[in-house]
Amino acid sequence: MTAFPKAANHEVTRSLELYEQAGELIPGWTQLISRRADQFAHGVSPIYAQRAKGSRFVDVDENEYIDWMSAVGAIILGHADEVVDGAVKDQIDRGSLFSANNPLELELAEELNATIPSSEMVRYAKGGGDACAVAVRIARGVTGRDKILICGYHGWHDWYQAANYEADPESGEFPFAGIEPIGVPKALAGTVIPFVYGDLEMLAALLDEHAGEVAAIMMEPARSELPAPGYLETVQEMAAKHGVVLIFDEVSCGWRLEIGGVQEAVGVTPDMTVVAKAMSNGYPMGAVVGSRAVMEPAKRMFISSSYWSDNVGLAASVATIRELKRRNSPQRFKEIGENLRSVLDAAIADAGLEGACTGLHTSPAVTLKTPDGVDPRKVSTLFIQEMARRGVHTYMNFKPTLAHTDEDIRLTGEAAAESLRVVRDGLEQGNLDELIQADLKKEPFRRLVR
Numbered sequence: 118m119t120a121f122p123k124a125a126n127h128e129v130t131r132s133l134e135l136y137e138q139a140g141e142l143i144p145g146w147t148q149l150i151s152r153r154a155d156q157f158a159h160g161v162s163p164i165y166a167q168r169a170k171g172s173r174f175v176d177v178d179e180n181e182y183i184d185w186m187s188a189v190g191a192i193i194l195g196h197a198d199e200v201v202d203g204a205v206k207d208q209i210d211r212g213s214l215f216s217a218n219n220p221l222e223l224e225l226a227e228e229l230n231a232t233i234p235s236s237e238m239v240r241y242a243k244g245g246g247d248a249c250a251v252a253v254r255i256a257r258g259v260t261g262r263d264k265i266l267i268c269g270y271h272g273w274h275d276w277y278q279a280a281n282y283e284a285d286p287e288s289g290e291f292p293f294a295g296i297e298p299i300g301v302p303k304a305l306a307g308t309v310i311p312f313v314y315g316d317l318e319m320l321a322a323l324l325d326e327h328a329g330e331v332a333a334i335m336m337e338p339a340r341s342e343l344p345a346p347g348y349l350e351t352v353q354e355m356a357a358k359h360g361v362v363l364i365f366d367e368v369s370c371g372w373r374l375e376i377g378g379v380q381e382a383v384g385v386t387p388d389m390t391v392v393a394k395a396m397s398n399g400y401p402m403g404a405v406v407g408s409r410a411v412m413e414p415a416k417r418m419f420i421s422s423s424y425w426s427d428n429v430g431l432a433a434s435v436a437t438i439r440e441l442k443r444r445n446s447p448q449r450f451k452e453i454g455e456n457l458r459s460v461l462d463a464a465i466a467d468a469g470l471e472g473a474c475t476g477l478h479t480s481p482a483v484t485l486k487t488p489d490g491v492d493p494r495k496v497s498t499l500f501i502q503e504m505a506r507r508g509v510h511t512y513m514n515f516k517p518t519l520a521h522t523d524e525d526i527r528l529t530g531e532a533a534a535e536s537l538r539v540v541r542d543g544l545e546q547g548n549l550d551e552l553i554q555a556d557l558k559k560e561p562f563r564r565l566v567r
């Protein structure tokens with residue numbers, strides 16, 4: 118039997134032991150920075166899980182949690198979704214990787230073409246960063262140019278991480294605090310140039326300064342808020358004027374708002390789009406889709422990898438996209454996200470704290486105004502700690518899935534109200550340090566799109 122944790126007896130001893138062991142076996146402990154213990158309340162938050170179903174998971178200490186992290190958004194229907202897992206098991210029984218090609222590649226391509234406005238041709242990969250690297254290769258190949266203007270996070274590969282050679286070496290503050298380009302060839306410095314979301318003047322100046330050299334503008338079209346009206350339209354016009362390929366990276370913002378992505382929601386169709394994460398509900402998958410004009414020349418480029426033909430991701434993705442459509446997902450996400458927002462707003466008000474639940478309904482966030490002189494990390498660490506002790510696993514922002522129920526939202530609201538009261542008391546009594554039983558949370562690396 119698992120127990121929904123109660124603040125009084127919550128223990129994560131086994132998680133902590135395993136994490137210590139991981140420090141000896143795995144440099145950096147985990148495979149994704151956002152999974153490191155220092156991104157949560159290290160000492161109190163769960164670090165290792167043993168099973169997950171729907172909106173919940175059970176950690177290695179037998180505590181059950183409502184999961185609002187949703188595997189950094191990759192889980193969209195819910196953990197261990199029976200339809201997707203059924204399709205995957207079926208595929209595994211017929212072979213996970215063939216020597217010949219699988220017609221599913223064409224079936225998924227047709228599904229993507231019917232779903233994502235910019236999709237006329239498709240290439241596959243196994244993750245978001247991988248797919249971003251493919252998109253950049255194609256854009257450089259098509260234009261014969263090298264430089265990429267970027268706005269957002271686009272993965273771990275050299276082409277992108279070289280952007281941090283643009284950083285002020287003294288402060289390290291721009292553009293990506295927290296990402297150091299260690300091991301990235303210095304020869305790539307200057308090939309990737311960041312621009313700030315919403316700043317059209319900056320983008321225009323960069324396009325002029327590097328006229329004839331820019332292959333692509335790669336950007337997250339939205340993250341926590343929708344763009345100002347006309348912004349993406351103007352970016353698109355500028356790209357067209359300069360003969361630059363416009364790429365939307367919808368790895369994080371895709372699938373929830375509309376199944377066809379932010380581009381469907383705002384009505385701006387880029388030349389190319391990168392998708393991954395939620396497209397396959399927890400199975401490795403990624404894709405680059407785009408117009409025939411931009412994609413077709415890729416047949417002459419060296420873009421090739423053995424496991425990009427894997428059947429499991431293809432089967433999972435076809436099933437996930439069809440289920441999103443069948444379950445009327447954009448409407449459901451609106452209901453779930455808005456209900457969550459209202460309980461979180463009520464919890465903030467009930468605690469008498471200054472703040473609000475901000476962001477799109479696809480990723481509501483508890484945003485608190487921290488009094489002057491108080492380190493905001495103390496407030497976020499204490500909130501995450503207290504939520505964990507009440508059986509809710511989350512960052513300051515929440516990633517809904519279709520499996521989150523009204524009861525999950527009610528319990529989350531209760532946990533948030535209690536947790537925020539602890540935060541308020543700590544602020545009022547000036548004893549946050551005593552209340553925090555975890556290491557101070559590290560801020561995630563900074564992105565250009567909020």
Ligand SMILES: Cc1ncc(COP(=O)(O)O)c(C=O)c1O
Nearest residue numbers: 244245246270271272366368369
């Ligand atoms: C917008 C965006 N692009 C690319 C990536 C990289 O994807 P992956 O972690 O699957 O390599 C991420 C991951 O968070 C992302 O948010």
